Amino acid sequence: VGVAGGFAAGAAQDGAPSGTDLAVPFHGKHQAGIATTVQQHLYFASFDMTSTADREDLRALLADWTDAAARMTTGREVSPEGAVGGGPYKPPDDTGEALDLAANALTITFGFGPTLFDGRFGLAGRRPKELVELPSFAFDLLEDRFSGGDLCIQACANDPQVAVHAIRNLSRIAFGRAQVRWTQLGYGRTSTTSKAQSTPRNLFGFKDGTANIFSDDTSDLAASVWTDGSDQSWMAGGTYLVARKIQMLIESWDRVRLEEQEAIIGRDKGQGAPLSGGTEFSEPDFDVVSTKAGGPAIPETAHVRLAHPDRNGGARLLRRGYNYVEGNNDLGQLNAGLFFLAFSRSPLQFITIQRSLAGDALNEYIRHIGSALFAVPGGVRPGGSVGDGLFT
Ligand SMILES: C=CC1=C(C)c2cc3[nH]c(cc4nc(cc5[nH]c(cc1n2)c(C)c5CCC(=O)O)C(CCC(=O)O)=C4C)c(C)c3C=C
């Protein structure tokens, strides 16, 4: 029997869902993969409905995806016939690469982009008011090939093959109804959603996720993450997902003095403590003056000062991002960065913080190159389908 935001079986290393046999319950009030303790790997896909698909195709696709996801998250194959049980005379239902692998804490989370409500599927009246394209921000260098989409699927697992298998098989199921627009592979979580987990590091070498919203804190989740359905009833127990592909200029960063790196972030690199003093989980004190420099210990342009709720009308995010590395460019520089994923009760929480980050010293070392916003419906009832409230 699973626990809220937790796992059905197995022991966890440092509180993280590391056991291969761990299965996260698929059904519930909220979709899994949000407050769920963050797994080690991610495969994320954005889809567009095909030009010939209609409302019934969308409804049937969501039902088929739900059945397949419910099976795969328990470590089963995508259908009862699976990879080898369908006989020699047809392509197997399941692609087979996860055959000997258990559930690995796989979660599959579905979201709907603003374009799904443009009238093609008779859903214009079901669009949540806040589900509109994100505004442009200072320093945006967005590319279409990493942005947007009618639908998204986030697959997280402790074995990358399990996450890739899930997206690959869900893409196959979509054939003729929806096609992949872009995908993102993420290795190494850059956040924690449980106080039992250790804080991981991003590619700039800093602890990331220290001041995150934790699944152990249900009042924070209620205040900042879950939507109540007062706008659209199908969004009860849901949330919004912002995805940003952020390229990190690794070589430039690596030439920055340690003291300056820490001033840019506003925390020390070793243990992740705020520069105002204390240890990793001490609250930053923005009034503390640096004895050495004379100015604020956490500079005015420091990332954590500008991202802090005090600076943003109390706005907070549940961050669930992953590192990515995709080879090198023509100059031999790393194509690498942070696939930033954040869940919030309203997209305004991200918009407010991202606007505040216009003055962030970090901007010299990062570029936002992809962006998407999705409405994530509430959890799936046994026997129901994800987003089935859209069609009632
Ligand atoms: C708009 C939201 C944010 C973006 C985009 C973003 C990018 C980004 N962040 C780091 C590294 C760190 N971020 C840290 C804290 C932090 N970041 C955001 C928001 C965005 N970050 C928030 C809300 C917070 C918490 C602020 C607080 O309440 O104190 C930290 C410190 C450790 C932590 O708390 O997680 C680091 C390090 C990078 C490298 C990056 C883009 C590539």
Ligand SMILES: [Fe+2]
């Ligand atoms: Fe950040």
